Amino acid sequence: MLRSTRVITPEGTRAASVAVAGGRITAVLPHDAEVPAGARLEDFGDDVLLPGLVDTHVHVNDPGRTEWEGFWTATRAAAAGGITTIVDMPLNSLPPTTTVDHLRTKRDVARSKAHVDVGFWGGALPDNVKDLRPLHDAGVFGFKAFLSPSGVEEFPELDQDRLARSLAEISGFGGLLIVHAEDPHHLDAAPHKGGRRYADFLASRPRDAENTAVGNLVAQARRLDARVHVLHLSSSGALPLIAAAKAEGVRLTVETCPHYLTLTAEEVPDGASEFKCCPPIREAANQDLLWQALADGTIDCVVTDHSPSTADLKTDDFATAWGGVSGLQLSLPAVWTEARRRGHDLEDVVRWMSTRTARLVGLDHRKGAVLAGHDADFAVLAPDETFTVDPAALEHRNPVTAYAGKTLSGVVKSTWLRGRRVMSEGRFTDPAGELLSRHP
Ligand SMILES: [Zn+2]
Numbered sequence: 001m002l003r004s005t006r007v008i009t010p011e012g013t014r015a016a017s018v019a020v021a022g023g024r025i026t027a028v029l030p031h032d033a034e035v036p037a038g039a040r041l042e043d044f045g046d047d048v049l050l051p052g053l054v055d056t057h058v059h060v061n062d063p064g065r066t067e068w069e070g071f072w073t074a075t076r077a078a079a080a081g082g083i084t085t086i087v088d089m090p091l092n093s094l095p096p097t098t099t100v101d102h103l104r105t106k107r108d109v110a111r112s113k114a115h116v117d118v119g120f121w122g123g124a125l126p127d128n129v130k131d132l133r134p135l136h137d138a139g140v141f142g143f144k145a146f147l148s149p150s151g152v153e154e155f156p157e158l159d160q161d162r163l164a165r166s167l168a169e170i171s172g173f174g175g176l177l178i179v180h181a182e183d184p185h186h187l188d189a190a191p192h193k194g195g196r197r198y199a200d201f202l203a204s205r206p207r208d209a210e211n212t213a214v215g216n217l218v219a220q221a222r223r224l225d226a227r228v229h230v231l232h233l234s235s236s237g238a239l240p241l242i243a244a245a246k247a248e249g250v251r252l253t254v255e256t257c258p259h260y261l262t263l264t265a266e267e268v269p270d271g272a273s274e275f276k277c278c279p280p281i282r283e284a285a286n287q288d289l290l291w292q293a294l295a296d297g298t299i300d301c302v303v304t305d306h307s308p309s310t311a312d313l314k315t316d317d318f319a320t321a322w323g324g325v326s327g328l329q330l331s332l333p334a335v336w337t338e339a340r341r342r343g344h345d346l347e348d349v350v351r352w353m354s355t356r357t358a359r360l361v362g363l364d365h366r367k368g369a370v371l372a373g374h375d376a377d378f379a380v381l382a383p384d385e386t387f388t389v390d391p392a393a394l395e396h397r398n399p400v401t402a403y404a405g406k407t408l409s410g411v412v413k414s415t416w417l418r419g420r421r422v423m424s425e426g427r428f429t430d431p432a433g434e435l436l437s438r439h440p
Contacts, residue, residue, distance in 0.1 A: 001035050002042050002378065002416070004049040008350050009370045017041075018049065020376040023418030027372050042421075044380050047413055050350050051370050052084025052116075052377030053332060054357040056141075057231065057255065057303035059324065060086075060118075063109045064094025069308045069397050071113035074328060075433055077306075077395035079115045079423040081329040082379030082412040085358070085367055085436065086116060090123035090144050091155040092307070098123040098155075099131045100138045107435050114433030115422055116415075117377075119361065124166040124177065126156055132169050139437025141361040142176030142229070147213050148184040151278075151323060157184065164220055171226030176360075178229040181213035181238075182279055194319030196271040201318035205280045210235035218245045218252060227251040229360065232305045234260050234279035236289035243298045253300045253360060256290055258334045259325045261302065263402055271316030275402045277305065278323045291342055294352060301356040302349075304331045311400050326401045329394050333410035334403060336383065346383060362439045376419035385411040 007016040007028070015031035019039075035041045055078065062070040078086050088106070090097035097103050097120055110118050122140035124132060132143060145166060146157035158166060170177050186209035193200040214230055218241060221228040230242070233256045245252050259277065264284040268275045275281055293299040307324025315321045327334065332353065339349050358368025366375045388407045391399040415423040422429050 001033070001039050002044070002049060003031065004044040004380075005031065005046050006048045007370055008048060008050040008347055013347060018370060018376075020419040023376055025370065025372050025374050025376050028370060044413070048346060048381045048383055049370070050082075050346065050379050050381060051354045051368055051374075052379055052415065052417070053082055053353045054085040054361070054363065054367050055083045055303050055306075055328070055331065055353070056087040056357045056361055057089065057257075057305045058086040058328060059089045059092045059307040061092045061308070063105065065092055067310055067397070068092065071110045071118065073395060073397040074306070075113065075115035075118065075431070076428055077329040079415045079428060080395045080412065080426065082332045082381060082415055083328065084116050084377035084379070084415060084417050085119065085363065087119040087121055087141055087361055090121050091150055091152055094154065096123050096155050097121065097140065098125055098128050100134045103135060103138055103140065111435060113431055114435065115428060115431045116417060116433045117436050118433055119436035121178065123155060124158065124170070126158060126162050129166055129169050132166065132175070133173055136173055136175050136438070141438050142178050143170055144178050144180070144231070146180045148180070148182045148187050148209075150180070160216060167220055167224055167226050167228070171224050176227050176229060178231055179217055180231050181217055182209040183212040183216070186212055192319065194317055196316050196318065198265060198268040198270065198272070198275070198318065201276065202265050202280050202282065204319070205278055207235040207237040207282070210279050211237040211241070214238040215241055218242075218250055221252055222250050225251070230254040232257050232260070232279065233290070233299060234282055236286045236293070239289060239293045239298050246298070254298070255301045255303050256294070256299050257303060257305045257325070258327055258331045259402060260290055261287060262334045262338045273314045273316060273318055273321035274400050274404070275325065276318055276321050276323050277307070277325045295344070301360060302331070302335055302352040303357060304328050306396070308396055308398055308400065311398050314400055326396055326398070327403060328396055330389060330401065330403050330408065332379070332381070332412060333387075333408035336410040337408045340409065346381075363436070365439060376416060378416040380413045380415070382411045382413055384409065387411055
């Protein structure tokens with residue numbers, strides 16, 4: 001039995017005792033509930049007990065680019081950050097997750113290394129339409145597509161015709177398409193100076209590229225009555241059309257990331273490519289509008305888009321440096337620190353980073369809430385304790401992060417997976433994560 005004066009439940013935050021058996025929550029009881037004979041009590045005092053976070057956007061890169069990241073290190077970073085489920089992106093590993101054979105390879109590699117539960121996205125490429133249905137049946141949670149170059153040659157983008165074809169196929173079997181939405185023509189037309197100045201990089205990935213791509217995607221979703229999800233939204237310019245599409249009944253969901261919510265273009269030093277990602281971190285005024293959209297539900301959820309590489313690929317030229325921010329372990333404290341400053345509470349953070357992400361991938365029958373019948377996955381958080389980010393002390397493979405030197409609120413004391421404490425004060429058990437498949 002787990003006990004805290006602050007348990008975040010779907011009905012709000014309250015003092016409670018959570019009974020656990022067989023890896024599941026069996027009941028949420030009053031704080032002073034009697035401990036059943038033979039059961040052990042873990043009393044967390046005033047530390048907050050919240051549902052383990054569900055991060056549906058993680059690039060693990062294993063196998064094939066394991067020097068960038070691997071299942072062992074990524075899932076330890078997740079556990080250290082209070083994340084109990086990750087869903088791995090289909091690209092940057094070799095092979096990419098674009099056939100059932102490749103999925104099998106990925107699952108074989110992940111199985112013995114997973115410190116948290118791991119699910120997989122499939123990939124939609126120009127030439128794999130025939131593989132989509134078999135991947136869906138094999139348990140991927142949906143399909144990722146790019147509209148502009150992905151950064152790796154084995155994962156080409158879809159043009160509008162191919163996007164339409166893949167989306168028709170996916171919606172035909174009730175699947176989900178998730179999209180990196182930057183329009184290639186707007187990117188081509190933007191100035192490309194390259195070099196060390198962040199302002200030049202920002203100009204090369206304009207808001208219009210995102211706005212246009214999101215607009216096209218909404219049109220396709222509407223035409224096919226298909227379910228689509230916009231990955232890592234950075235441009236506030238797309239928010240009005242997203243809000244309008246949702247109001248009209250288009251089946252659209254949208255995520256953004258901790259780095260867009262907590263870091264700003266104005267603070268990026270010259271040459272500091274640990275801040276480089278696509279779409280880019282934008283100006284403070286843009287960030288304010290993203291927060292407003294989270295508050296009013298235009299943006300559904302927050303995921304990390306943890307996309308690391310080795311340090312040598314993070315050169316000081318923004319044009320050629322690898323694009324991707326490493327923030328898996330820090331996502332909860334980073335978002336909580338800024339959310340609190342803006343008047344939000346932890347219930348909001350849990351909704352954005354656990355409840356709604358679980359729903360996005362159809363795992364809301366067992367993840368994303370402290371509720372009887374759900375997996376006993378928890379994070380125990382000391383919300384007022386602070387720490388300063390030391391990249392070398394983080395669990396992901398390469399000690400590179402845009403959050404270096406930041407002081408953040410919220411220390412994850414322990415993380416629980418199906419009733420087992422898998423991380424405690426930075427110490428880990430042997431891997432106990434399961435490989436997850438889409439709920440049929
Ligand atoms: Zn990504």
